[in-house]
Amino acid sequence: MKIDLTGKIALVTGSNAGIGRAIAIALAAGGAKVGVNCLRNVAQGEETVAAIRAAGGEAVLVQADVTDAAEIDRLVSEVERTFGGTVDILVNNAGHLVKRQPNIDMTEELYQQIMDVNLKSTVFMCKRVLPGMKAKGAGRIINMSSVAAHNGGGPGSSIYAASKAAVSAYSKGLAKEAASSGITVNLVSPGFIGNTMFHSTFTTDEARKATVAGIPLQREGTPEDVAGAVLYLASDLASYLTGETIEINGGMMMR
Template sequence: MNRLQNKVAIVTGASSGIGRETAKLFAAEGASVVVGARRQAELDTLVAEIIAAGGEAVAVAGDVRSEAFHEALVAAAVKNFGRLDIGFNNAGVFGEAGPSTDVSEAGFNDALQVNLTGSFLAAKHQIAEMVKHGGGSVIFTSTFVGYSFSFPGSAAYSASKSGLIGLTQALAAEFGPQNVRVNSVLPGGVATDMFEAVNDSAEKQDFVTGLHALKRVGQPNEIAKAVLFLASDDASFVTGTASLVDGGASITRS
C-alpha cells in the first residue's frame, strides 16, 4: 500500500475496463487521481467510489482527440492537487475492422486519432507539467496485436497501437534527461467491453482465449497492477519499454 503516496495521476479511458480499475488502484495506493473519458455519468460514479473508499479524485469529461481536453485534464490536476506526476494514457478504440481493401480512410484515421494522436497530445501536456516538478511517469496502453501477433482485418488497430511503441521510445529518449520515464503496457486479451464487442461470439472468444499460454484472458485489475509498477518508484530505472502483460499470447499460437 501507499506506493503512490503524495503522487498525482491522470487516467484517460477511465469510465470502464482497464482505465477504471487502474484509477481505483492508483487511489488505493495513495495517489490523487484525475479521471477522464467521454461518459460523464460513469466518471461521476467512479469518483464517488474512490472518495467513499477514502481516496481523492475529480473527473473531466471529454474527447481524447481534442487537445483542449488534455489541457483541461492537466489544469484540473494542478488546480485540485497542485502538480502532476503520472499520466496513464489508456483511452482507445478498435476502429474500423474488416478487409483492409474495404477499410475507409475515415475509419483508419479515426483509430489513429484516438489511439495514437490522442496519446501524443496527452503526453505533450503531461510532460510539460511534470518537468516543472522534477519528472514523472507516462504510460501508454498498446497491445500485443501488431507487436507479436496480428489478426486479419485489424490494420487500423494494429497500426495505431504499434505506433505507440515508437512514440514511447522517442519520448523516453527525449525526456529521460529531465527524469520523465515513458513506457507502454501491451495487454493480451482482457475481459472488457471492447473485447466483447470485437469478439462477439463464443467461437471468437474461444479462439482468442486459446492464443494465450495461460488459456484464459486477463482481467482489467491484472493489467492495472502492471501499470502501477511502471507508475511507481519501484520502476525508477525503467523507461522506453514495451512491457508485455499478455498471458503468454506472444509465445504461443495454439
C-alpha cells in the same frame, strides 16, 4: 517494499470503465489523487469516482475528448486545478479499434478516427504534461500498446495494430527525450483482457473460446492484471526502467 503514491497526482484517460477504471482505482489505492476521464459515458465515470472515494481516495471526473488538443488542455488544467499541482503520473489508456474494416474497404475518415484516438491522443496528452514534469524533475508516463502491435491484430484491425505499433515507437523516442529530466516513459501491452467493452463489442464467443484455449495460463486476463503492471511502472520500484514494454497476455505471445 510498499508502493506509496501519496501526494502524487495521476491522470488516466478513458478511465470510466474496464481497464482504465481498474488502473484509476489501483493508483488511488496506492495513495495518488486521480483524475478520471471519459468521453461520453458520464454515469460510468461517476461510478469510478464513487468507488475511489468509497475506499477513502480522492478523485475528480472530467469529461473531455482526448483527440482534441484544446480539450486535452482543459482536461489537464482542470485536474491540476482541482488537486493544486501538476500531473505526476499520466496513463494514456484511451484507445479504440473503432470498427473492424478490411483494408480494401478502409476510408480516409475511419483511418483518421483510429489514428487520432490511439496515437494523436497519446502524443498530445504527453506534450501537455511534460512541462510540469520537467519543472519537477520527475514524472511517470505509461502508454498503452497492444499485442496487435506485434502480430497485426485480428480480422479488419490492421490500422488499429499500426496505430498501437506507432504508440510503441513514439514512446521509446519520448523516453530518450525525457530521461534527462527524470521522467520515465513505458508501455503496457495487453493481450486478451476480458470484462472490457472491446471484446464485448468486437469478439464473438467462439473467437473468445478459441483464443483462451491457446493461452498458456488458460484464462483471459482481467483489467486488474493490467492495473497491477501500471501501478508498478508508476512507482519507485520502476525508477530505472524506461522505454520498455510489459506484455500482459498470459504467455499467448512471448518476446
